[in-house]
Amino acid sequence: MTVKSELHDYFRQGREALLWKLDGVPEYDARRPLTPTGTNLLGLVKHTAIVVAGYFGEVFDRPFPRPLPWAEDTAAPNDDMWALPGETRTQVVALFHDANAHADATIEALDLDSPGYVPWWSGPVTLSRILVHVVGEVHRHAGHADIVRETIDGAAGLRTDNSNLADGDAAWWAAYRARVEAEAQRYR
Template sequence: MTTSTDARADLHRYLQTAREALLWKLEGLSEYDIRRPLTPTGTNLLGLVKHVAGVELGYLGATFGRPSEEPLPWLGDDAETNADMWATPDESRESIVGLYRRAWAHADATLEALPLDTIGTVPWWPSGRNEMTLHHAVVRVLTETHRHAGHADIVRELIDGGVGVRKDGDSMAPGDSAWWETYRNRVEQAAREADGDRAAQS
């Protein structure tokens, strides 16, 4: 039988894995590369980190009556749309990474201090539909962080080919660049054949 202590440890372990995966995607890249948008909707590495820092401070801080002292002007009522999803030239890598690490510490303190069934109130949700347990909040943050770590996987691969969960263990199939090129070509050929088959059937 899983105890609340086990559940708390499991939630924290998987959340921490996602946090670290997201941060290592910045390592070894230029200021331009960590900031440049690589999708039509502007997805960029440093913006993802900035965004999830705010998510942690909100759902695992303010929601449970533990607001941080961190100024987050990009989340204010007068902020421009999507201001939390990219870094301005005067927002340094160090300041955003530092903010994220402080957000971890603040969120971890909430997780340590409160039972998982503690009820919190999400300040930015509509009244009457804005309560959630700490367990729900952690699952929400964990899910969102892993989702954005996946975005970061793809963005980093587009920049320099860097892939995987960790720098020292990428969890990818073994193979050199020639193997991956052959593999990719096989996937491409399968897609073209399937599309041809569909066209022939219609």
């Protein structure tokens, strides 16, 4: 396996983990803000799609074929972080798939040392640097989504066939959490 294919594989894994967090979630729960800063599942998917479209589009002079009004300077702050009135889950997920297909085509077409330019960084980059950066971003947002999803209904972990968590039933997890809380209480 080449470095490029390994990076691309990690990129795909992060995307799948993030999108999986929407599976089976009712519409309200997909949209509702669950942190003081408004973090929500559908917004994480939308934001990640926009990030991916920008880094693998404009940066390498391969414009994403759809308009991204939430990324424009005229957009309201954080319009990329939630599904605006009239935006459906289907539309956001389609944007996510389209952005990732565009990214995959860019990755397949270019070598790791292919040059690009990130206007918002004001500097030249390579595909290698952007792949490393975006892999980190996607996995970061997948982690956010994991916590948000766990808050909604307790579903947690990497993916449906491998949670990547310790084996334990609800009683085990409750006891574990109680042990962690008891230790934290010592520092109150």
